Amino acid sequence: MRGNRSAGRLWRWRWRRNPLRRRTDVVEAWIMLVLWTVVLVGGTLAGLMTAHAAVQASAWERAQRHAVAAVVLADVPRATTDVGNAYRKMTEVHWAAPDGTSRTGRTLVKRGTESGATITVWQNDRGALTPQPTGTTEGAVEAAFFGGSAALAVACAALGIGALTRRLLDQGRLARWAAEWELIGPRWSQRTS
Structure with a gap:
């Protein structure tokens, strides 16, 4: 029981008040929440709309030929x-x-x-x-393929943006850490007699 509670805390650590939490941690958490929402909702909508358009195009083709x-x-x-x-x-x-x-x-x-x-x-x-014209079965397979491809394209774009954002945030954190270390490091390296 205790392991499940700590796993939940670990997942939400960026949302809780914490003296070690940085502003960039909160920004990263919000960006990741928005991007995963885009992946789930946007990918689903893009897939469904593309599949529906492919089914309609196939039906139009059968009606015209x-x-x-x-x-x-x-x-x-x-x-x-x-x-x-x-x-x-x-x-x-x-x-x-x-x-x-x-x-x-x-x-x-x-x-x-x-x-x-x-x-x-x-x-x-x-x-x-x-x-x-494309048959109904072949049209359904094409619609599923195009819908899945559209959902995958949205997911890849969103996750790519997320990876780039995290990399930029990490570079900024490392640069601030290096600057802080320049100030603190010499104090730690002094020898006491």
Whole structure:
């Protein structure tokens, strides 16, 4: 029981009245309290807001992009000499835009696809080809990753500021201690007979 009480006193030593407590100790205690509040509250808020924004962006992407059937206009050879993309190749496709007009464009198609084959492509509301939208599961994973990254960024910034502040306070304390030692040290080193 006594060990728990002394641990609490040790934690609060900068807040209690104490003849050895310096003004910089109180300043440091307040700065650390504010910084840990920023880490906990600010990091949580930044993470939640970023995750929410990522979920909304993913939902907007799914709402704006639509799957449509397209016809491949040229054979896509199976053999490859391309090093970069051996699985798919850019080729011409034909599809109908949302307003009913006929469109032609280039997209990546699986190798070995023959001319006239029907594939699924994604288009926006204007009928332009777009990448496939992020799925709900992938969007949730991205939102969690972005939210965690935002919280971590806030925490790292706050803790970095705290470390720099403590270092500056320590340098000031050491400089004052050295100046005081210059005054007191010679008195202690005098020999008495």
